[in-house]
Amino acid sequence: MSIDDFYWLYDLPPHRMALLFVAAFVGFYWIGSILLRPILRQFVKYTAGANDIVGYVLSCFCVFYGLLLGLIAVTAYQNVADASANVTREAAALSALYEDVSRYPEPHGQNLRWLLRDYTRYIIKYAWPLQQKGIMPEEGTIRAAAVHDQLLEFQPRTPSEEIVHAEALRQLNHFLECRRMRLYSVGSSLPASMWFVMILGAILNIAICWLFDMRFITQLVLGGILAAYLGTMMFLIFDMNQPFRGDVSIKPDAFETLYARMNEG
Amino acid sequence: MNEPCPSLAPSPPPVSRRRALADGTAATLAAARLLAPALFTGCSLGLPPRARTVTVGMLHSQTGPLGISATGLRDIELHAFEEINASGGILGHRIETRAPDPRSRTDLFVRKARQLLDEGVACIFGCWTSASRKAVLPLIEEARKLLLYSVQYEGNESSKYVVYGGMVPNQQILPGLDWLLSPAGGEKKKIFLVGSDYVFPRTANYIAKKYLQGKSLTVVGEAYLPLGDRDFTATVQRILDSGADCVLNTVNGTSNLGLFTALAAAKVDPVKLPVFSTSIAEDELRSLVPEQVRGHYALSCYFQSLDTPANRRWIAGFRDEFGFDRVTDDPMEPDWCLVHLWKQAVEKAGSFETEAVRQAFRDGLSYAGPGGTVRLDPKTQHTTKFFRIGRIRGDRQFDIVHASEAPLDPDPYPQIAFPGWSVDWTTEGITRGPEVTIDGDV
Numbered sequence: 001m002s003i004d005d006f007y008w009l010y011d012l013p014p015h016r017m018a019l020l021f022v023a024a025f026v027g028f029y030w031i032g033s034i035l036l037r038p039i040l041r042q043f044v045k046y047t048a049g050a051n052d053i054v055g056y057v058l059s060c061f062c063v064f065y066g067l068l069l070g071l072i073a074v075t076a077y078q079n080v081a082d083a084s085a086n087v088t089r090e091a092a093a094l095s096a097l098y099e100d101v102s103r104y105p106e107p108h109g110q111n112l113r114w115l116l117r118d119y120t121r122y123i124i125k126y127a128w129p130l131q132q133k134g135i136m137p138e139e140g141t142i143r144a145a146a147v148h149d150q151l152l153e154f155q156p157r158t159p160s161e162e163i164v165h166a167e168a169l170r171q172l173n174h175f176l177e178c179r180r181m182r183l184y185s186v187g188s189s190l191p192a193s194m195w196f197v198m199i200l201g202a203i204l205n206i207a208i209c210w211l212f213d214m215r216f217i218t219q220l221v222l223g224g225i226l227a228a229y230l231g232t233m234m235f236l237i238f239d240m241n242q243p244f245r246g247d248v249s250i251k252p253d254a255f256e257t258l259y260a261r262m263n264e265g
Numbered sequence: 266m267n268e269p270c271p272s273l274a275p276s277p278p279p280v281s282r283r284r285a286l287a288d289g290t291a292a293t294l295a296a297a298r299l300l301a302p303a304l305f306t307g308c309s310l311g312l313p314p315r316a317r318t319v320t321v322g323m324l325h326s327q328t329g330p331l332g333i334s335a336t337g338l339r340d341i342e343l344h345a346f347e348e349i350n351a352s353g354g355i356l357g358h359r360i361e362t363r364a365p366d367p368r369s370r371t372d373l374f375v376r377k378a379r380q381l382l383d384e385g386v387a388c389i390f391g392c393w394t395s396a397s398r399k400a401v402l403p404l405i406e407e408a409r410k411l412l413l414y415s416v417q418y419e420g421n422e423s424s425k426y427v428v429y430g431g432m433v434p435n436q437q438i439l440p441g442l443d444w445l446l447s448p449a450g451g452e453k454k455k456i457f458l459v460g461s462d463y464v465f466p467r468t469a470n471y472i473a474k475k476y477l478q479g480k481s482l483t484v485v486g487e488a489y490l491p492l493g494d495r496d497f498t499a500t501v502q503r504i505l506d507s508g509a510d511c512v513l514n515t516v517n518g519t520s521n522l523g524l525f526t527a528l529a530a531a532k533v534d535p536v537k538l539p540v541f542s543t544s545i546a547e548d549e550l551r552s553l554v555p556e557q558v559r560g561h562y563a564l565s566c567y568f569q570s571l572d573t574p575a576n577r578r579w580i581a582g583f584r585d586e587f588g589f590d591r592v593t594d595d596p597m598e599p600d601w602c603l604v605h606l607w608k609q610a611v612e613k614a615g616s617f618e619t620e621a622v623r624q625a626f627r628d629g630l631s632y633a634g635p636g637g638t639v640r641l642d643p644k645t646q647h648t649t650k651f652f653r654i655g656r657i658r659g660d661r662q663f664d665i666v667h668a669s670e671a672p673l674d675p676d677p678y679p680q681i682a683f684p685g686w687s688v689d690w691t692t693e694g695i696t697r698g699p700e701v702t703i704d705g706d707v
């Protein structure tokens with residue numbers, strides 16, 4: 001079983017996904033309280049001041065675990081932010097290229113404008129839904145190649161055309177670079193080892209709570225609150241894990257704005 | 266008053282584990298009872314319903330010399346399938362598309378067709394040149410899938426697994442020649458045939474020459490240049506020397522720029538020596554110089570300038586989706602009709618299976634397209650076509666100067682050129698006549 005097996009969770013609305021995470025963690029804690037707590041309690045049952053010791057261990061553990069979760073959350077958010085910046089850069093490069101080719105003589109200019117519009121439309125209508133499923137879209141490569149071919153077909157005849165053509169080729173390379181980076185980020189996510197450490201940490205955190213000696217109902221409520229918050233943190237990290245999936249994900253706004261402008265005429 | 270002393274009041278009994286468990290179970294069951302309707306009547310946890318899908322292949326060059334022209338077909342197909350999906354799909358299935366790029370290379374057409382068939386597509390819309398169609402045909406027939414081909418072609422071919430949506434010579438070239446013979450067409454006497462050197466121009470001109478035998482329009486010359494060649498100076502001189510009063514042009518692709526440049530350089534007046542082109546549509550006009558082509562003619566089944574509400578709606582819908590300055594042309598219109606005829610056949614068959622769909626063709630499907638209502642002829646698996654002649658304007662559009670009153674029936678084997686040959690897929694299939702050598706004497 002890998003983290004990929006849980007990607008269907010991204011298809012849930014965010015509030016339901018959050019509830020599911022909280023329910024899973026609280027449920028795990030409560031079931032453990034019923035089934036495992038009596039066994040674990042045997043280890044500290046006759047130790048004087050056991051609750052103080054368990055409380056001390058839990059505090060130390062929570063500091064390390066909290067730091068880990070915080071750092072991982074920042075990393076996950078940084079991934080999303082980087083991918084978002086790539087998307088914005090790609091749209092900006094596409095926009096600049098569209099402006100450059102608009103200065104080409106016809107029919108080259110019109111052909112290139114059509115191809116660039118077609119690429120933008122494909123990204124919005126076809127590539128984005130695929131990226132949201134974690135699939136790397138393939139047919140955008142064909143459209144980008146068509147732009148490249150058409151651009152190379154143009155032979156400038158005047159010095160001004162040479163300047164515009166050189167600038168368009170530079171923009172094309174920049175656009176292709178940004179596009180490649182966006183595609184790389186479609187599959188980017190936290191490594192499995194990080195998830196292993198996080199989940200193990202959550203289980204240990206919960207297990208330590210089972211060691212407390214207190215009324216059963218109090219145990220369920222207090223431990224349940226801690227488990228609920230752990231679930232929320234896990235939900236947040238899971239939601240940010242893939243830049244193009246879930247509620248905290250990149251939307252095609254930059255391309256949509258560009259496409260609307262391309263169609264203004 | 267005998268109020269009990271608080272200190273002596275009975276304290277609430279401690280909650281035992283057993284009691285807590287029992288209460289917890291009861292609370293869980295109550296919560297489950299409360300949430301069950303939401304969870305199970307919706308039955309989805311908010312997950313979107315998983316639509317059934319069917320994949321369709323689109324085999325059009327998106328790069329290479331044919332890229333710009335063939336991309337129009339891909340786009341019109343995408344537009345059609347997007348509309349179909351928006352209105353509920355076909356038989357409850359959402360249509361997904363796969364569009365690899367054969368890059369205008371015949372060998373890649375074969376490779377990409379195989380790839381699509383291996384992926385299990387329901388059918389393939391595609392091909393542009395006859396060479397590409399003939400190259401993928403064996404694969405299509407072996408896989409028993411349908412190829413839906415929308416470009417005008419030379420006829421002299423029939424496959425039970427191909428639906429031909431474009432014009433054949435008896436729907437384009439022969440009525441064009443009839444018009445040239447008529448008073449409206451100027452009762453022309455001498456015609457010169459010029460074409461690119463490949464199967465379509467050679468076959469089309471062979472049929473034209475056969476058709477004109479015994480008629481008052483005489484073929485005074487014939488010239489073929491390699492596909493892509495742009496030097497037509499000598500050819501134009503031959504045309505002028507022949508004394509022709511009209512030209513039938515089956516030149517294809519970028520070569521047309523060379524032909525019309527040479528005609529303009531020779532100061533050919535389109536009123537005195539009009540050129541009738543079979544392979545120039547609105548998309549090709551974008552690459553030609555308006556001053557050089559204005560006044561010449563094209564033979565087609567559809568022009569963007571066709572002034573009907575259906576056509577205006579179609580153009581507006583396409584431009585809304587793909588851009589304000591996109592043009593529509595033949596073969597985009599036939600391609601649109603083919604998608605809808607296939608949809609009708611699938612719905613009638615209740616299945617995407619090839620044989621069931623072919624059986625549905627027998628009902629004689631028809632579709633009211635932007636260029637008029639067309640019918641799928643079950644015998645030939647070709648479509649009926651309106652015939653139109655357009656005179657090229659300065660704005661890269663056409664004035665329609667002639668249109669057939671009704672759609673013309675297709676005949677892939679005109680008897681004047683292919684005696685004894687015929688096709689009827691509702692009965693015995695192809696009836697073979699004597700072999701015909703296209704390059705032989707007429």
